[in-house]
Amino acid sequence: MPGEIILIGDELISGRIGDSNARFAAAALQAVGLAFRAAQMVGDQETDILEAFRLARRADFVVVSGGLGTTDDDITNAAAARFFDLPLEEHPLMLANLRRLAVKRKRKFNNAHRRMALMPKGVDLLDGAFAGWSLMDSDGRPWFFLPGVPAEFTGLFTSKVVPALLDYFVGQKSASRCITVFGISEAEIGRRLEGAAAKIAGANLGYYPVFPEEKLILSVSGGSEEEIKAGLDILEDEICARLGRHVIVRGPQSLEEEVGGKLRERGLSLSLAESCTGGLIGHRITQVPGSSSYFKQGVVVYSNQSKIELLGVSREILDAAGAVSQPCAAAMAVGARMGAGTDLALAVTGIAGPDGGSQEKPVGTVFLALAAPEGVVVEKNWNFGDRNGVKLVAAEAALNLLRRYLAGDINFSNL
């Protein structure tokens, strides 16, 4: 049951903005065992839009993104009315919703708003609050028209389009879950997970990279809600067993949300000492609303002098072992914890490149350390990548070290 997605907008075809809806929708479909066979992108010209619509009749279902807004170049509804040979009329429910929204936002309801309610006659709104709608064409092919704004597109696609497609093509309920994986190649994930989904009726498994993580989307469709939940439980456990320690988050939350939640739950405070990551770990931790309740302070110690002054790393360690070394990482973590008076401290020192590498410590060598009431633990990490890649992997590995500590998965006997 291959589908097609059509992306409409001069701003897209001119490269002024990049599209993210196609990838999002494709990944969401893969997760429930559906797929696109092709995607098309055209500008805001009616002839081009109509040609895209005609071509899309090769597909079993069609998703259209963009051109439903209030400005003059939003002509998707008019093109659709012409294509399906339906009159363009104000949709009464949409009009009422837009009026209510204008009152709520203290804005004057104007002709531009009224324009959004002009839709092909008789279509079904996907959700009263947004401009999206659907219809079944004369061949029994479902079409979904969604706003191009990513937040609206992704929300409607997940909550309305996927369930409608499953209902139409499978006639079954469905649910999905997300697992985040780190520190294992895509090829190895594929090898380890071979056949895992096939064991459970109606199960599907999709995965896509968000460097340096890999996101797995598990889904099960068919049966009762209880059966679906049971199927997902089995599949999730199976996948976690096969991937072991490489599973870093079970659920939709980010790694920084995961560790932040655990820190908050257990009332633990955190400080940071970053060298090669330059502040990236602090940036990620503070992406989480409310992180000030557990994150107290960080230092970015880019010079040897700052490692000495801000963290009390000894001149001896820097001279004997160097700034990128196990003893320096340990001293940084201990110094950060003591200085900040926090329960925990995370430290990173490494060589981001492109210069500064040696035979013994090549570019990409990173030492991660965690200081805790139980002691301090240091791990060495190496990854191949450019400067940005090394920083991204180092920050991820550091947050993962903290996560493992919070999960009781750290052995403090190594120092």
Add this chain to the structure above:
Amino acid sequence: MPGEIILIGDELISGRIGDSNARFAAAALQAVGLAFRAAQMVGDQETDILEAFRLARRADFVVVSGGLGTTDDDITNAAAARFFDLPLEEHPLMLANLRRLAVKRKRKFNNAHRRMALMPKGVDLLDGAFAGWSLMDSDGRPWFFLPGVPAEFTGLFTSKVVPALLDYFVGQKSASRCITVFGISEAEIGRRLEGAAAKIAGANLGYYPVFPEEKLILSVSGGSEEEIKAGLDILEDEICARLGRHVIVRGPQSLEEEVGGKLRERGLSLSLAESCTGGLIGHRITQVPGSSSYFKQGVVVYSNQSKIELLGVSREILDAAGAVSQPCAAAMAVGARMGAGTDLALAVTGIAGPDGGSQEKPVGTVFLALAAPEGVVVEKNWNFGDRNGVKLVAAEAALNLLRRYLAGDINFSNL
């Protein structure tokens, strides 16, 4: 002369990875006055690829991305050979280049490498080092086949495809420049730049947002190299005059590269004190290779306690004016500069939200400070956005404050 781009790959159409080549190519074309009219994306199935090729004959030129690699699912060359009715043969120059590359990389030359050299007979290599090639079809329509790997695609597109298209469609040389703009809405940029490019023969102006910046691409084609350079000089000056202080970088470099270069040139050292940005400014500064020569240290002072202990901000300031205030920002910058012993220090404190805002200081309120030998300067900034947006704008505004100082554009009399 509208073109078409075809993106090929199961990994794209399944959403496993997102495409960035279409946007890059579209923006590069806009900058020289060319454009795509449509884009298509299909998987690695020959029937789908052939259908996309057939459809693309509606365009005046065609760019194909992906499927030129060494694995079994890379079938673009085979599909092209069938489509153009040409035999699939080993390209002798490509084969020789691949052999040389294998020796250089100390890898064994194998059948997978040999597979990359299998191309439709008689095509022209774009560049001996990569798998890209071009041909003119029987209607006189140029086709360009490029590897999908973004680094290879963008390199070849810029260095080979754009010049070839200009040569073919315009018969003229061309050159382009980039200007980065900040702190002005897209609509206002459009209004101010209206008619600017029309004054110069062969000039074009494209722009696209990379939040929170706007990138402008200026290009001039036609005439001698000297005439093109003169046209670009006039256009660049005209644009900079019209946008004034909103132009933050002239050239292709990033803002952090721009300020880094100036710091290095003048032998000035820098330290940071970040609150609401959480380390993002340090992360950006350390994205630049060699930044350790001017960036010494930073502190992320997320708690009041850390502002006192690490920066010497007084309890009185925190009690009377609060952590998000002009005096606190000034004290942070001065404390950071003194503590680190650097020539300059940059400080940021603000409310990233979603909580913590008030009537007087709503979410998005940010104070930026720069401490220098001449004194300290503080600026207040407000922006509407979510937590991530507030952080991105605050970091950009802070780096821009530093850039303006380095350009001699700061008045120290305000404190």
